[in-house]
Amino acid sequence: MNQFLFKKIDNAQLVVFRVFYGLLVSAECYGAIAxxxxxxxxxxxxxxxxxxxxxxxxxxxxxxxxxxxxIMGTLGVLITLGYRYRFxxxxxxxxxxxxxxxxxxxxNNHYYLLMLLSYIMAFFPANRDFSLDAKQNPSIRSTTMHNWIRWAIILQLFIVYTYASVAKLYGDWLDFSIIEILMKSxxxxxxxxxxxxxxxVHQIVAFFGIFYDLLVVPALLWKPTRKVAFxxxxxxxxxxxxVFQIGIFPYLSLAFIVFFFPPETIRNIFLKRKSAETVNTPVIPKNxxxxxxxxxxxxxxxxxxxxxHHTFHDDVLWTEEGHRLSWRMMLRSRAGSIRVKAVNKETGKMEVIKLGDHLTKKQRRKVSCYPDFTWQxxxxxxxxxxKKGEDIQVFVENKVKVNQGKFHEFIDxxxxxxxxPWKHFGHNEWILPSQAEE
Structure with a gap:
């Protein structure tokens, strides 16, 4: 294990990825404004x-x-340059x-991936070469890194892609109906x-999505299939x-591929003027x-x-409980209708809430069919x-459909x-049972 995790390898993959990562997050942040x-x-x-x-x-x-x-966009530029990188x-x-x-x-699941990656990169020594930090402080310069750094990235990607593939193995993906819904827009x-x-086209997209997600990491790791997978x-x-216009993330996914090609190949392409040290024995750190x-x-x-989500009652496609943080990407489409009533506890006076007075159009769509939005x-x-001195109750009449299913009552x-209260680790009983069997 020590030999595998702590042997020193060329750090060209990490250094080059840092440049791509910094450029892409900078583009994401400035682009969000523009x-x-x-x-x-x-x-x-x-x-x-x-x-x-x-x-x-x-x-x-x-x-x-x-x-x-x-500020975030500017930090992306500093990451690219490797200037005060840790900070x-x-x-x-x-x-x-x-x-x-x-x-x-x-x-977006990709926002979650970027959050994880941002902390991973902050801990990694990605500024040891080809950086302003290394230029200003030559004592930190190194052309090697521990092997576990590369494999931590690969394992994270393997988890993301594998769960994304397995999640697609359900009826509405396999009969292409969800693809049809996604493509209508x-x-x-x-x-x-x-x-x-x-x-x-829907059939190709459906099967390609399953098999690509399942096989891409192993195919990139195996030399005979690496170029085809690329x-x-x-x-x-x-x-x-x-087609889906999801910002920087397709390009970030392509940038990850530098970790699958031999480091000497990456160094020869991107860092031709730099030489790499060769260390064949593991260097065990004190920590x-x-x-x-x-x-x-x-x-x-x-x-x-x-x-x-398997520990919660009912189907995650219906309840949404456990959907986030699980790489369930582009799996379902939800639509709903809702009537929200505020009832004064003291007088019993009832008022139907006009959602447009409080919410944007996109927020109204979410409130109408996602339980945590409705509760919030x-x-x-x-x-x-x-604030007006009234203590109220809030009741909703709510119908929801998932994908091409029928509308059913959703909230009691x-x-x-x-x-x-909202239950983070259990089923919220006011979400009515799914009626998918109908």
Whole structure:
């Protein structure tokens, strides 16, 4: 184990990835400002739906969030340059975590992956070469790293892709109906819009998605299939970028591939003027036990988190409990109708809430069919009425459909959502049972 984990290898893969990573997160942050994502998601809403338990994390007022993202973009540039790398990488990780936790209306599994990666990169010695830090302080310069660093990245990717593949093995993916739903919104795409509506395209997308996610990491690790897997990766990620428009993440996924090619190949392509040291014997660090313990705990958690929905009652596709943090990517489409009523506890007066007075269009869609959003909106209303001296109950009449299924009652209309607690580690009984068997 020591020989495998702690032998010294060429660090060209990590150094080159740091440059790609910094450029991409910088583009993500500056791009979020330029495309209006920050305005739509964090500035215009009256309040944001944070992760439950992090309600205190709300967007900065005025131009605060534009400055916030500009700072993150600048930190990305510093990461690219390897300037004050530890500070830049850790601060970026903390700031990105803040963005991730303060809003989930635009939740994306890739945002979660970037949060994990940002902390991983902050701990890794990615500034030991080809960096301003190494230029200003030659004593830190090194062209080697421990082998466990490379394999930590590979194992993280293996977990992500494998769970993403397994999650697709359910009826609505295998009969292509969810692909059809996803592609309907792409019908107006220039040149490819009509093509994306073809049944045979849906079939290719469905099976390619399953087999690519399942096999890409082993195929990249095995030399005879590496170049073929690389070619498929370029196609797969560019397709996702063009069709689904998910920001930097297809390109980040391509950047990860540097960890699968021999380091000397990466060094010859990107760092031609640098020479690498060769060390064949392991160098055991003093904190060896700490490193092994932290890695073990982290990866056990990563293996178990995606399975937690099996401990909840009912189907995760219906309840959404345990959906996040589990690499269940592009698996379902939800739609719902909702009527929210506020009832004054003292007078019994009932008022139907106009969602448009409180929520953006995207937030209204989420409140109508995602239980945690509905519950949080009830808590928000309770606080807003309390400011006016009223103590209220909140009841909802709510119907939801998943994918191409029928609409069914989703939330118990007799339950006051303003008074029930949210259960993080158990089923919320006010979510009515699924009726998929119908």
């Amino acid at each position: 495309t209006g994502w920050v305005r739509r998601t964090l500035v215009e809403p009256k309040f944001t739906f944070s992760f439950i338990g992090f309600e205190w994390l709300q967007p900065l007022p005025g131009s605060g969030m534009y400055i916030y993202f500009a 830049s990488a850790f601060v970026f990780a903390i700031l990105w975590t803040g963005v991730y936790l303060m809003q989930k209306t635009s939740y 792409k019908a107006d795409y220039y040149l490819i819009g009509d093509l994306l509506q073809e049944k045979w 070619a498929f990766s370029i196609f797969f990620h560019l397709f996702n970028s063009i 060896r036990n700490l490193i092994v313990s932290v890695l073990s705990i982290y990866f056990i958690a990563q293996l178990l988190l995606p399975l937690r 909106f009830a808590q928000y209303l309770k606080k807003e009425y309390a 209309p007799e339950v006051d959502l303003a008074s029930v």
